[in-house]
Amino acid sequence: MLDIKWIRENPEALDAALAKRGAEALAQSLVALDEKRRSAVQKAQDLLSRRNAASKEIGAAMAQKNSELAEKLKAEVADIKVTLPAAEEEERQLSAELNDVLSRVPNVPFDDVPVGADESGNVVTRTIGEKPRWNHAPKEHFEIGESLGYMDFDRATKLSGSRFTVLTGPLARLERALGQFMIDLHTGEHGYTEVSSPLMVRDEAMFGTGQLPKFADDLFKTTDGRWLIPTAEVTLTNLVSSEILEHEKLPLRFTALTPSFRSEAGSAGRDTRGMLRQHQFWKCELVSITDAESAVAEHERMTACAEEVLKRLGLHFRTMTLCTGDMGFGARKTYDLEVWLPGQNTFREISSCSVCGDFQGRRMDARYRAKGEKGTKFVHTLNGSGTAVGRCLIAVLENYLNEDGSVTIPDALLPYMGGLKKIERAA
Structure with missing residues (x-):
């Protein structure tokens, strides 16, 4: 606010x-x-x-x-x-x-954010890696997963309707491996504290991070008035709501691997095939609580942490600076990481890292006090995906596809796969 x-x-x-x-x-x-x-x-x-x-x-x-x-x-x-x-x-x-x-007025963009009406105004900041070179034709992830016999959309529809997926066997393990790899990287090397927090929250928490009141239609609500989190940003950021922190303890860096739930109210007809846009998906979230002076540098650091996930997986991607018309409601500046998907022959967003200034701190009434000072200031907050697990799974399937239809496991994930180095068709 x-x-x-x-x-x-x-x-x-x-x-x-x-x-x-x-x-x-x-x-x-x-x-x-x-x-x-x-x-x-x-x-x-x-x-x-x-x-x-x-x-x-x-x-x-x-x-x-x-x-x-x-x-x-x-x-x-x-x-x-x-x-x-x-x-x-x-x-x-x-x-x-x-x-x-x-509460419905969006945040003020930084001066260096490119001005544009929509995603066509986004700017490529850097490109990492190269597209895979094959002799065989690429395929989309759902073609690969169904051909392997471990990705089932019909059964998911039977259970829950559209925009859900059932993964079994090695693909279920690959999804779990990706999440574990991300959380281990961010806690072990990037200095984030792992948090296990609720998946249902009160109105106040959703208001604090800006989902309410403007985006209520994008959320799922329980019968007792709680909300299913659309991202762990909600719980991780609200850990400090209504608190006064000591300045010397900043920055606080939190991460969590959780399911996320979104109604996708505004995406009718978009990405209906496969698992790109789901009602339920796993995501590794990164949140930082900082002071005003550190926020911009923390934004660059957070983005680098998310990029490292894709680098270690050997995926080709680009980092975009979002323009003013494509940026989220609470952000002052946002970097999107877009991973190359050979099956679609395009880049798709896999992480979004935003610096929000004191926009959320003011909504949450979260403050910090500098040593020796009586007054307090609102904290500055940042959030980012480090990264979306389901979309990372899609990228691995499409980029590590072999000519015979099998999928090679990236080296970074081998410690989590129980000795499995390649996913082959179910017998």
Whole structure:
């Protein structure tokens, strides 16, 4: 959430940022609403102050035996007792209205973010590795998985409907191996602390990281009012909600390997074949909690950690800087890692690493206090996939396909595969 004080002082900057995102100007309406709220606050405060002052004046008037003045003051206090609740209710309603509007305003992009309307405005930052060179024709992952006999969409549909997959045997183990490899790399070499956290959260947690109220349709909700997490970013970031951290303990770096759940409400008809866009998928998430000064450098570090996963797997990929029109709601800058998929003859996103400034810290009321200082500041947060396990599985299948239809296991995954070096057709 943006700071209304900053908006009052920088209305042109807000509208310019919104224009870069392709959104309508809001500064004037936000400032006007805030003026009404501040006026209501002042009215309630003035009434309260006058009631307290008049109550003291009643005592003074009675001490001076000025009954006429005392009665007049009593009548004034009685009137204030009637009007004050209405003034306080107006203040509460306007504050709630302002907070609701502010909660739907996207974050302000950094100045170095390329301006563009959609993904066509994204910029290639770097490209790593090379496309595989074969004598045989590439295939899409679902062709490979079904041919091997270990990827079953019909049974998944029988169990749960569309956008689910059943993996068995060595493909199920390969999925597990990928997740274990990622979490071991990030905890063992990259300094992240592994966390096992709930998969269901309250409204407050979803609000804190920006999923609510704007993206409720993209989420799954339980019958008792909890939400299934669309990403472990929600739980890892909210670990520090409503807390005041000591500055010297920053940055905090968390990682988790969890299922994620998304309704894919806005993707009707997209990627319906295979397991590219699922309602349920495994993801290794990275979250950093930092101060303002460290956030940009932490963004580069986090992105490098996610890139290392793909490097160790020997996958060809590129790192993109997202433009303003393609960037997420809470981000100030985002790098997407796009892995090469031979079966589709294109790059597809496999990780997204974002720096959010204090946007989430403000929503969560998460702060830090510098040593020797009385005041506090909102934490700055970052999140990224390190990486999406299902899409990584797709990339391994398509890039390590052999001419006979088998799939070679990348060297980095061999310690997790129980001696299996190649996945071959089921007998």
